[in-house]
Amino acid sequence: MIEGRHFRRDWSSGYDIGRKAAAQNLADAAAMGAVPTAIVVGLGLPADLPVEWLEALTDGLRDECALVGASVAGGDITRCPLVVLGVTVMGDLEGRAPVLRSGARPGQVVAVSGLLGYSAAGLALLEKYGGDASGEAVEVHRRPRPPYASGPEAARLGATAMLDVSDGLVQDLGHIAAASAVGIVLDPELLRAGDAVVRAAAEVGADPLDWVLAGGEDHALAAVFPSDICLTPGWNVAGRVVEGEGVQVAGRVAPARGWDHFGPDMS
Amino acid sequence: MIEGRHFRRDWSSGYDIGRKAAAQNLADAAAMGAVPTAIVVGLGLPADLPVEWLEALTDGLRDECALVGASVAGGDITRCPLVVLGVTVMGDLEGRAPVLRSGARPGQVVAVSGLLGYSAAGLALLEKYGGDASGEAVEVHRRPRPPYASGPEAARLGATAMLDVSDGLVQDLGHIAAASAVGIVLDPELLRAGDAVVRAAAEVGADPLDWVLAGGEDHALAAVFPSDICLTPGWNVAGRVVEGEGVQVAGRVAPARGWDHFGPDMS
Structure with a gap:
């Protein structure tokens, strides 16, 4: 998620952006039939970003994960001219095969x-x-x-x-x-x-x-x-x-x- | 990895940056005692980036992973004013407990x-x-x-x-x-x-x-x-x-x- 492309800080709060960044990725795991279990988050942040904004972001990430019983398991942080987030999600298929994109057949x-x-x-x-x-x-x-x-x-x-x-x-x-x-x-x-x-x-x-x-x-x-x-x-x-x-x-x-x-x- | 902060495109080729981005993360897994098995890569790329540069980057990611028998398992790509890479690594602990930072004792x-x-x-x-x-x-x-x-x-x-x-x-x-x-x-x-x-x-x-x-x-x-x-x-x-x-x-x-x-x- 790239500032100015996927979100604007004047249109969404840090908390909202955290919720959305987690949601996009948790949904990806659910869409393969998995129960999401954890995310890891790489953050690039401007040096003048208020720390309250970052705290709201991490609250949002955590609260969205909590909806499905997942957790924020780790990540990395560095300085960047604009806010960028990279999220990776892990999920549990509970023994099922993943549901892919290639399984559609005529008549379904x-x-x-x-x-x-x-x-x-x-x-x-x-x-x-x-x-x-x-x-x-x-x-x-x-x-x-x-x-x-x-x-x-x-x-x-x-x-x-x-x-x-x-x-x-x-x-x-x-x-x-x-x-x-x-x-x-x-x-x-x-x-x-x-x-x-x-x-x-x-x-x-x-x-x-x-x-x-x-x-x-x-x-x-x-x-x-x-x-x-x-x-x-x-x-x-x-x-x-x-x-x-x-x-x-x-x-x-x-x-x-x-x-x-x-x-x-x-x- | 953020362009202008962790690399410069005039000092490193796309291939080099791919090798380095993978290496940093594979090393993180090794440092917990794991054998790295796969990476996923989130890419933000300027719209005018030459496609050859992107191909060299992905070659570099793949070749560094090959050194340890790991693979590039997936990822995501979007437009961004500058080149940014977010890499997540998965590894196999082969049944061992992870080696953490908290296990040092005086005398060691x-x-x-x-x-x-x-x-x-x-x-x-x-x-x-x-x-x-x-x-x-x-x-x-x-x-x-x-x-x-x-x-x-x-x-x-x-x-x-x-x-x-x-x-x-x-x-x-x-x-x-x-x-x-x-x-x-x-x-x-x-x-x-x-x-x-x-x-x-x-x-x-x-x-x-x-x-x-x-x-x-x-x-x-x-x-x-x-x-x-x-x-x-x-x-x-x-x-x-x-x-x-x-x-x-x-x-x-x-x-x-x-x-x-x-x-x-x-x-």
């Missing part, structure tokens, strides 16, 4: 657990109103709410491919499609935007479904299950796996574009 | 394995002559040579405390002294500077023993053993553990100061 169903579009909606509000923006979407942008338990649950249910939605649903499912040599068709009727996303879209004049399909950083989980699956309540069907390649959204011409890791920085 | 001997002062000498030559500087000390500055096998070997021999010398021998042994609530006395007669260090010191008008005592980044290993230890050839006695606190160098008034993680950047 695609399901999603967690919020979609909230973080992008919150970012749009922050860009419009600055750090005074508020509401649930802004809260989720600052502190994502990955559905941690849904990862191991999906693995136990028999998910054959899974990932967390960090760059946008269409773009991330594209990784499963490519790794599995299949196509994926999403049904927008099954991907209704949440109330906070709809409200934010009205405020800034955006299409809420764009954020649902292409907004990153919510760290929802997306997984592929056998077609006869009996899904638990945390999971909702969003589409199906087909022969072919790429991700289509039924009824929409071009899938919206997600996060570009080498695109422009935050405004 | 302190021993060192690997080079001391070379990297600091090489840095001084680079600062004097720029990127055209050459010789063994410069080579070691660019690509440290940690004595990887000495770590698990020391653990098998019965080392009760160990670390790798990343910030300077006196400073790093200070961590063992503090964690173990003991003092350490080093014998400078047992810490003779290598030829390349002596030559570099003459060229820039420095004291070679200063570099041996305070120069970081060689990633030598320093360990504490029972006094009746029979050391293998890779290890050399350098001092002893005493009652008290801190690290003294016999015959010298003030121990030289090592690397300050919040001190100034490279010139």
Whole structure:
């Protein structure tokens, strides 16, 4: 996580950034079907950073880890012109094989657990109103709410491919499609935007479904299950796996574009 | 590792920086008595970085890992105004308990394995002559040579405390002294500077023993053993553990100061 690219210190507190940095990584472990157990954190910090900011950051890291019973096991710290965080997560697969991206097969169903579009909606509000923006979407942008338990649950249910939605649903499912040599068709009727996303879209004049399909950083989980699956309540069907390649959204011409890791920085 | 602080792209190639980033972390695992098995790497890279530079970096990471049979298991990449690397290492303790910093007891001997002062000498030559500087000390500055096998070997021999010398021998042994609530006395007669260090010191008008005592980044290993230890050839006695606190160098008034993680950047 790079200051000015993944966060702004005037839009998020040190505590928020700690929560988010931990959440992104804990979600990664959950998305392989693991129970996250520990993170290690490498920090680069400006010499004039207030020590209270650093303490808030470490509080945030610790509190997010505590949600899943994980701990901050160690790390390293050095001076850097801007705040940078590098987090590595360890997890326990509890004897199961990891759920990879390559296990999707035509005929299976695609399901999603967690919020979609909230973080992008919150970012749009922050860009419009600055750090005074508020509401649930802004809260989720600052502190994502990955559905941690849904990862191991999906693995136990028999998910054959899974990932967390960090760059946008269409773009991330594209990784499963490519790794599995299949196509994926999403049904927008099954991907209704949440109330906070709809409200934010009205405020800034955006299409809420764009954020649902292409907004990153919510760290929802997306997984592929056998077609006869009996899904638990945390999971909702969003589409199906087909022969072919790429991700289509039924009824929409071009899938919206997600996060570009080498695109422009935050405004 | 932060560009401009831990390396300069005009003084080190991408390949060198990859070797060094891996070496620092593999040495950390060895210093707990583990055989390093894998690293994961988080990269922040400027958008205009030549792709050849990135390829050389990953070659360097891979080749250094290959020295110990480890692999680059994964990582992440994003845009950043300057090159930053965050590396996490995993290792196999082969059933042994990790060797910590807190196990030193008065009466034990302190021993060192690997080079001391070379990297600091090489840095001084680079600062004097720029990127055209050459010789063994410069080579070691660019690509440290940690004595990887000495770590698990020391653990098998019965080392009760160990670390790798990343910030300077006196400073790093200070961590063992503090964690173990003991003092350490080093014998400078047992810490003779290598030829390349002596030559570099003459060229820039420095004291070679200063570099041996305070120069970081060689990633030598320093360990504490029972006094009746029979050391293998890779290890050399350098001092002893005493009652008290801190690290003294016999015959010298003030121990030289090592690397300050919040001190100034490279010139």
